[in-house]
Amino acid sequence: MYSIESHVGRLIEVRFWSPVGEGEAIGWRRDHDAMLQSVLGSYIVYVDMSDANVFPPDMVEAYVTTMRNEPRLLRAALVLGASPTLSLQMQRILRDAFHPQRRAFREVREAESFLGDVVTLPERARLREVIERRAEQGGPSSAQPVSVAIPPSTSTPPSLRGPLSARASSPGTVRIPVTPRSPSGGHGEG
Numbered sequence: 001m002y003s004i005e006s007h008v009g010r011l012i013e014v015r016f017w018s019p020v021g022e023g024e025a026i027g028w029r030r031d032h033d034a035m036l037q038s039v040l041g042s043y044i045v046y047v048d049m050s051d052a053n054v055f056p057p058d059m060v061e062a063y064v065t066t067m068r069n070e071p072r073l074l075r076a077a078l079v080l081g082a083s084p085t086l087s088l089q090m091q092r093i094l095r096d097a098f099h100p101q102r103r104a105f106r107e108v109r110e111a112e113s114f115l116g117d118v119v120t121l122p123e124r125a126r127l128r129e130v131i132e133r134r135a136e137q138g139g140p141s142s143a144q145p146v147s148v149a150i151p152p153s154t155s156t157p158p159s160l161r162g163p164l165s166a167r168a169s170s171p172g173t174v175r176i177p178v179t180p181r182s183p184s185g186g187h188g189e190g
Contacts, residue, residue, distance in 0.1 A: 001016070001017050001018075001019065001020060001021070001024070002014065002015060002016045002017075002020065002024065002028060002031075003015045004028075004031050004032060004035050005035075006035060006038065006039060007126055008122045008123050008125070008126040009119075009120055009122055009123045009126075010039055010041065010042060010043045010044050010074070010119075010120075010123065011043075011044050011045075011046065011119065011123040011126055011127060012035055012036075012039065012043055012044065012045045012046070013045075013046050013048075013130055014045060014046070014047040014048070015047070015048040015049075015051075016047070016048070016049045016051070016052040016055075017051035017052055018051060018052050018053045018054075019053075020052055020054070020055050020056065020059055021056065022056040022058060022059075023058065024056075024058075024059055025056075025058040025059045025061065025062035025063075026062075028059065028062055028063070028066070029062050029065070029066055032066050036070070036072070039072075041072065042072045042073070042074040043072055043073060043074060044074050044075050044076070044115055044118055044119060044123065045073065045075075045076040045077070046076075046077055046079075046111065046115060046127060046130065047076065047077065047078040047079065048079050048130075048134060049078055049079060049080050049081060049086060049090070050079055050080065050081035050108075050134070051081060052081065052083065052086055053081075053083040053085065053086055054083065054085045054086055054089065055086065055089050060089055060092075060093060063093055063097075064093050064096050064097050067093065067094075067097030067099065067102065068096075068097045070099070073099060073101065073102065074101065074118055075101040075102070075114070075115055075117075075118050076099070076101065076102040076103070077103060077104075077105060077111035077112075077114050077115050078090060078094075078102070078103070078104040078105065078111070079104075079105055079106075079108050079111045080104055080105065080106055087104075090104050091104070108131050108134070108135075109131075112127060112128070112131055115127060
């Protein structure tokens, strides 16, 4: 499962958690492309994979394809969890989708420092908020993240509007990301 959101400036927040199901690749690419269209100019990506264990083959391919087609990417930090399988997959994905400003980290503070050189003060504050919220949750969690959708201001430039989400929601409602279930009923190990 995954979520992809933008709340402040150029910072795009992505989260993957298990189970990442077979068949999510189409939705991922659609949501990712929609998010990138909502951000003007270059963008920065923070990816939290600390609760993911493994990507199915179609998701690996979709992620590599997506990463290869990001000419406006300024910098991306991927935070990995304890899964050795996912770590190996991410090493391969990063190698195959070569971009010198995209790196994987085990320590969230190292990822924050890597992005710190290019974020604005509001983006830095939001990144800190995301990191602290995850730290408060403690350890891996397979629970879906919850966020509140607020319509953007029309007087604010699109690149500074927020929060944005690739998943449509009604103003003032709680949005819980939902991903498609696999043909086997969506019950995977993880």
